[in-house]
Ligand SMILES: Nc1ncnc2c1ncn2[C@@H]1O[C@H](COP(=O)(O)OP(=O)(O)OP(=O)(O)O)[C@@H](O)[C@H]1O
């Protein structure tokens with residue numbers, strides 16, 4: 001097909017880059033793949049070898065701790081349902097992948113977010129990259145990832161990480177930037193080092209926002225379940241896919257519902273943990289309200 | 302040596318601030334530059350010294366550059382030009398680490414909106430400066446609780462700041478600065494966010510603490526009454542420039558320009574001015590040795606209905622009225638026989654508000670005495686009114702000035718501020 005504008009062979013160039021990477025960096029990528037695989041396998045192993053009843057109890061307790069007894073009952077009922085669908089093993093495989101992907105994404109996202117918050121130039125570079133990562137259809141970078149990492153859990157986890165990092169970075173940066181400038185000045189005025197200001201003031205005060213980011217990361221990771229199935233990672237995603245291939249609506253619905261239950265559970269639990277910062281959040285709110293009132297009073301005076 | 306010195310400080314926000322400073326130094330108009338180059342000359346050529354143990358107030362309207370100025374004093378803002386010296390050491394030549402050390406040891410800050418850390422308890426907030434200094438946990442808690450006690454927050458250490466009222470929060474802010482145990486305290490509109498009653502309380506408490514601890518304080522405010530109450534000396538700021546530095550009385554009685562004069566026009570002078578700043582030297586006094594004739598002549602000369610009698614050491618001994626001399630004429634008495642005892646005197650540091658009643662009860666100008674009973678000055682009633690801004694004593698059309706004809710003709714050139 002001819003083009004009006006001279007044909008730009010971007011695709012070929014990228015393919016060249018990917019080829020070059022596979023040729024010269026294969027050792028590195030193999031290493032990454034093997035580490036990720038080991039992590040996923042390890043967690044899967046633990047989850048699959050724990051009695052289902054015990055797991056359900058643990059999940060319920062987690063929900064209880066994070067949010068209260070209602071959430072605990074809901075979690076218990078939900079996981080019983082997954083078991084009733086016969087999807088429990090698949091759900092645990094998916095859960096293992098999501099745990100690894102989320103943890104790695106968060107471990108990358110938070111420092112990057114902090115960097116972006118503290119350095120204008122870094123932020124200017126990071127922002128468009130994040131936009132790119134978030135808007136590029138996952139299927140597009142799936143192939144390069146597959147070339148570099150190969151089929152299976154590791155590829156799925158890496159693709160998931162790429163997709164789910166952005167909100168973690170964004171909300172970390174936002175949270176730190178939103179910390180009241182006077183608080184930061186207070187730290188500096190008493191002679192705190194930049195690191196002390198970051199650790200003792202900015203990060204604690206940004207915690208609600210950072211935790212919201214963590215929650216978002218996990219939710220996005222879950223939304224990649226089916227894509228993970230395409231890449232050949234075992235779990236709920238593959239069950240959904242095979243139901244498509246065999247036109248088995250029943251299995252598809254059961255696997256799909258299991259994803260939903262898992263999503264609700266993870267959302268509530270992580271959101272609950274971020275609300276554990278409730279103490280903090282409400283303290284901040286209280287201070288804000290006081291200050292607003294004080295400001296109104298000064299204006300009136 | 303002054304504890305804190307500002308030398309020709311400039312701070313310009315915007316592009317090419319150095320150029321703007323040069324233009325300002327060459328006398329170009331700041332407002333003009335602001336418009337033409339879209340820059341903000343926030344502080345222009347500010348110089349002053351703060352001495353040990355004084356409360357130095359920087360007073361100016363919103364946007365006059367007070368916060369910018371105070372933030373240069375501890376290096377939160379880097380001056381575009383000029384120098385800040387803390388205990389004689391120029392902070393612009395310090396490394397980041399040295400500057401931090403100077404902040405830990407010498408100069409702490411109280412913020413307008415308190416800037417307390419909501420995730421730390423009140424005691425942990427108060428201990429912050431010590432924590433940064435690396436003081437052990439037990440010791441810093443002890444000192445923090447001590448500082449909290451000093452500001453009247455005994456027993457609140459384990460609460461979170463959010464549970465406290467605004468006034469209490471600012472006490473925590475003050476305790477945090479006090480616990481850091483620095484020589485200098487910077488307070489940026491520290492009481493502006495508090496409602497008026499609490500504000501008065503805090504001002505009183507600050508003065509008391511100051512008497513107790515002898516800290517050196519730079520206090521920023523946009524409230525002239527607050528400035529007058531707190532300040533040993535006041536720097537009046539306008540559009541980035543310091544237009545006058547002086548005591549409250551100096552600024553009230555001798556404003557450097559119309560701007561300051563207008564500004565101080567509606568201050569509650571009765572609380573700021575003291576007898577000392579209003580009084581005048583007595584036009585004439587008598588000694589016990591004076592004869593009645595000489596005394597009478599002196600009274601006529603100065604058009605006084607009577608005169609005070611002082612001893613050799615200027616100790617106030619009584620007064621003599623013209624009518625008594627006239628009545629006693631022909632008798633061979635000396636002044637000593639005609640002297641009446643003094644009923645009313647006021648101390649030199651009496652606030653003007655407390656002068657009205659005594660001034661109304663005496664027939665002669667109100668005598669002002671020092672603690673040893675020496676006559677240091679007198680306050681004619683019209684001078685009192687004039688000093689409080691009610692009348693201009695030299696204005697002949699003034700209705701208040703005229704009835705008291707014994708004093709209107711007094712020579713005013715020596716009156717006024719001390
Ligand atoms: N970081 C900044 N960047 C640009 N302009 C600034 C900055 N900080 C202050 N200014 C400007 O400098 C001028 C002086 O501000 P400053 O905050 O020092 O005034 P202020 O006297 O403290 O006023 P207020 O009573 O409102 O606190 C203002 O015009 C302000 O807009």
Ligand SMILES: [Mg+2]
Nearest residue numbers: 367368369490
């Ligand atoms: Mg200010």
